[in-house]
Amino acid sequence: MNASEKQHQAEHRNRPTGEAFRAFMGSSWAPRSTEVPSITEAARYAAARRERVSAAFPGTRVVVPAGGLKIRSNDTDYVFRPHSAFANLTGLGADREPDAVLVLEPVVAEDGSPAGHEPVLYFVPLADRDSDEFFANSRVGEFWVGSRATLASAASELGVTTRHLDELGDALGKDVGPGGLALRVVRDADREVAALVDQVREQTGVVTDAQSLEAAQATDAELARSLSHQRMVKDEWEVRQMEDAVEATATAFDAVVEQLPEALRRGRGERWVEGIFGLHARHAGNGVGYDSICASGEHATTLHWIRNTGDLVDGDLLLLDAGVETDSLYTADVTRTIPVNGTFSPAQRKVYDAVLEAQEAGLAAARPGNRFKDVHAAAIEVIARHLLEWGLLPEGVTLEQTLDADEGQFHRRWMVHGTSHHLGIDVHDCALALREDYVDGELREGMVLTVEPGLYFKSDDLLVPEELRGIGVRIEDDVVITADGCRNLSAMLPRTADDVESWVRDGGRRTDPRA
Missing domain, CATH: 3.40.350.10 (Creatinase/prolidase N-terminal domain)
Incomplete structure (x- = not known):
């Protein structure tokens, strides 16, 4: 027809x-x-x-x-x-x-x-x-x-x-x-x-x-x-498109942080956050590369929370997972978890620092010669170790036992997703590639990946100490594999707890961590 x-x-x-x-x-x-x-x-x-x-x-x-x-x-x-x-x-x-x-x-x-x-x-x-x-x-x-x-x-x-x-x-x-x-x-x-x-x-x-x-x-x-x-290995033009997408995304994140007080004041703040990000995405490019996850408080423990109907509450965390898509259709995919009032509580910081440590391990594993699955293995080992130290894994289970792919994986109750995916013209790019070329494939210069560990403690999870319930944290950056490691395309956005707090307190004006 x-x-x-x-x-x-x-x-x-x-x-x-x-x-x-x-x-x-x-x-x-x-x-x-x-x-x-x-x-x-x-x-x-x-x-x-x-x-x-x-x-x-x-x-x-x-x-x-x-x-x-x-x-x-x-x-x-x-x-x-x-x-x-x-x-x-x-x-x-x-x-x-x-x-x-x-x-x-x-x-x-x-x-x-x-x-x-x-x-x-x-x-x-x-x-x-x-x-x-x-x-x-x-x-x-x-x-x-x-x-x-x-x-x-x-x-x-x-x-x-x-x-x-x-x-x-x-x-x-x-x-x-x-x-x-x-x-x-x-x-x-x-x-x-x-x-x-x-x-x-x-x-x-x-x-x-x-x-x-x-x-x-x-x-x-x-x-x-x-x-x-x-599409797994990007050419130089595609890498430039990814750089543009990430740069625009960082600007949109700044705008959201600047608008946090207004989102708090107006109510239904998740929608306000979604709108502010979408405004900048539409102005800078084709729009958002996928439905933005603007998850406050308990909503952050739902991995794909895209309803964005909730309020922002003083003392809660906002998990913002969003990306600008360029006019050429290449999209960023970045997540930051932000204290709405500018200060992490001790429990929130405890979870945040564990996720950040896991991400650092994943970033270190994102290098040529390693396998794609090595990124997840490095990050999830850190996640599992912290959960073990916090006494959340079944009694008697060792770190080696929970990391066992067949008989373990108890830690996945609190991080059920993978740590990485290919990124490009699709937010989950190259998805039809065979497992041997994707999960088991060797990382090569020019590949663009996300690195995004998280921890999600639902408010009704009775295995979790009450102080951790309702806390969801994910930190995600976009990297391009280089000749000797990887380059973090979104490194301009704050990642450490101290830097994130300063970012919020300064109303979205950031000091570039790369400087």
Whole structure:
């Protein structure tokens, strides 16, 4: 189904249809500019990523959809965000080109051997002003959504061949079949495009029964895993995007800290915190990279507290887990746990210092040659040791016993999550990569990770001393693996208990710990 067909699924607007009106709407407009943009920096780096995909899938037509608009309610859509694989391989970010499809078209040498791919972008270009689409189509029409790319401007901006989306169906089936070109699609990006690919497979004899369909779709899963794995090591442009995202995030954290007194005064302070962070995220970039966790008091012991409906209370901690997403869709992911009144209680500081010690151990393990899982192992050993010293583990259990992966893990009652994940164009980046490449994989220069241990003592946990109940602490930073260790991209934000207290007392004005 194309964009025009989607528009006509539910049409209740009363629009004039007379020829005179249509001619009137299309007349007397100033000429559009004929200038085309230069290729963007994002697109230049995307070209190198496409080359790696081309090398991995010779002789294969690779189909990477952007995805379509998603309905929020009735005829109102969510703000569009292209699929991460599409954005990564085109350089298009923000809300660009819903329903577009990138096709890597195999090129054959004179001797018949694979000779790379030609990138072709299929999308709905800007319509002429004498068309109904210009004023009547609320999804793509210029009157409704503003001026968009033409075939020529997109080709120049992205350095790819461009064609109208209406040509996609015929193009997908060309030379496909037993003994012909292979065809793979990123299935989760767009169900309709995935269904179209399956239809082409049936029509060309690639799929003849349920077993061959399953085999064909297994090749799609292999493509998705490959594209996910490819993003593990960031290029220099991606690292700069991460630096920009983290810098903007730090500024937004400062604004939240400055606004803590107002959040206390107004009530429903978690929403105030969410709003302040979101304001800065939207102003500095595309918005937030994920729903912000603005958890005060007991809410901080719920790992993914995104309701953000609670009050901020003098004496409580605020756990703020949030990140700014740049216009190119790369996101930060930072957590700070902050005493709302500027002073940790002795119990709060006790938990905070334990988590900080665990994070320092995790940061030290984030270095090339180590395994990804070594970061968690280093941090969780510190967490487990403190819980043992505090008498919280079952009687008689040793540190070695609780760290045993099969028979232990008692400490996970108070830290059930992992310590790290890959970060980039997705907040949990590279998630489709195989375990051997991810958890068991070796850390390499250019990888971007989070390091985020925590401790969470629920208020109704009877194994926990009363003074610790209701305390939740997480400290999270974003690091890039370097040649001899890692660089903490978010190190400009205070981390020690003393520095955090000073940050709050100074109203969000921080002394950069790196200085």
